[in-house]
Amino acid sequence: MSVDEKRVERLIEYTKSLLDGGDGKALYDQYCSDIEHVKPSEVFDIFYHLLQEGRKPKSILLCLDKVINVFYKSLINYAWEKPSEDDFINNLLAENAALVMKIEAIKKIIKLENCVENRVLLLEAISELKLFNEHYLKKENILFPYLEKRMPKFQGLSIMWSLHDRVRQEIRETIEILGNVTSSEKDINQKLGMLIFSMLGVLKKEELILIPVASEVLEHTEWNAMYKQSFEYDFPFIEKPEVFLPDAVTSFSVKDGIYKTETGSLTYEQLESLFSAIPVDLTFIDAQDKVRYFSRSQERIFPRSTAVLGRDVRQCHPPESVDKVLEIIEAFKSGAREKAVFWINYKAHKVWIQYFALRDQAGVYIGTLEVSQIVDEIISIKGEKRLM
Incomplete structure (x- = not known):
């Protein structure tokens, strides 16, 4: 075991003792040498270990500021270099x-x-x-x-x-x-x-x-x-830099082929335009709980970046709500549920959020589809407005 690994082990012991109500001054005196040499990357090692032990982020927050304050001198003096593309x-x-x-x-x-x-x-x-x-x-x-x-x-x-x-x-x-x-x-x-x-x-x-x-x-x-x-995204409180056009969501083109089904066929260009035009946000999570696709509707409700592709759904929701999301997905996998519906107030809008279990022709679970839609206009509808 390297010197750094040994230090991390002792810093984990120190942090756990603080979490469990130990005497701060006595603990500092005991682990002073390790504290004075802690590195930013080792802070992640420490708190990852606590999460692996089953401690919840909310409980860790109780002593987080105290720990970071103790580490402050070492962290502020740590020398790091910005990447060239910064x-x-x-x-x-x-x-x-x-x-x-x-x-x-x-x-x-x-x-x-x-x-x-x-x-x-x-x-x-x-x-x-x-x-x-x-x-x-x-x-x-x-x-x-x-x-x-x-x-x-x-x-x-x-x-x-x-x-x-x-x-x-x-x-x-x-x-x-x-x-x-x-x-x-x-x-x-x-x-x-x-x-x-x-x-x-x-x-x-x-x-x-x-x-x-x-x-x-x-x-x-x-x-x-x-x-x-x-x-x-917006750039709060600063002038927005030079704009870059986002990369295309898909690498397919018309010459790559045509999407065919029993109910018709579409070129990939048409398919992409279709998903962009419908007034809902779509996000697909595969059977391994990884984000594999999201639509780019003209006025997307919740921000999505291509960095999320391949990300585990457990990291896509706040820690306080992720258990509920996993509960829904497990119910989809077991066949206990096929759909879950929620509605929230968001930026002065009423948003309708639906989760659907996706299955292949044999009924085997292949993923979850999240569909979000602003329904202000829909819930305000009265009477009729016919095409003619």
Whole structure:
């Protein structure tokens, strides 16, 4: 066993002891030498081990900030080099810098004499923070899949996804408390403090751990692909860079052949146009629970990037909801269910989400189809509107 492997084992012991309520100072003294030499990549080893033991991301969050703060000195001094194709990273870092400026502006409003009287300014500023969700989506839908394909330990990214979800929730709660005229100045300040702490905490973990590790393990072609895919998302708080047209979803062309069935035939060009035109989002997961296809409708509801192709469905959902998704898929595989339906409110729209079990002619399960559709117009229909 190498020196690094031994250090990681001891750091795992240290982190587990903290999680289990051990004395922080005594533990630091015991593992001080290891803590002072921890590397960003080893942080992934530590938390991946905890997940493998069956600990949930939500429980790990209870001591995550404490652990990262202890590791801070070593992580901040770690030397790493940006890849030559670093525009994707540069944009993430620029968005982070812009977020810090937004938060500093919010802090100035908070310092005004009466926070309650300035709730309108605060409500406007906090509502603007919702735009930063695009930054989190680029990490979840582009960067995370590339890392997960590299090695198992990057399943630990589910912990950062949980942090994103916590920020999203805290933004909603802060907007709610600011919009409530009965909220006290104390309540408002407390909620604002929690939100700012969470957002800056994610930023710190991203810049001290995630980005340095990604820079070490990903290659030129991957950075180039991620940069192109990032243009399917917004660039919060910074000027949008030069636009790249997305690569075609399929490599087939008309001369490759014609898709034939008993009910008709289509060229591949027609088939692709058909999937792009129908007003629903389609995502196909194969029998091994891997994402194999998604449609590019004209106004896609939920962002999808080609980085997700080949990704395990377990990494495509927030940790808090993935168990429900797996439950549905297992029911499809066993034949206990053929369909599951949900509806949610999303960006001022009512979205209808359906999961269908797909089977071959012999009835054998071959995958799951997710279909999402905005149904505002449908549920508002009254009377009739005939063709003639």
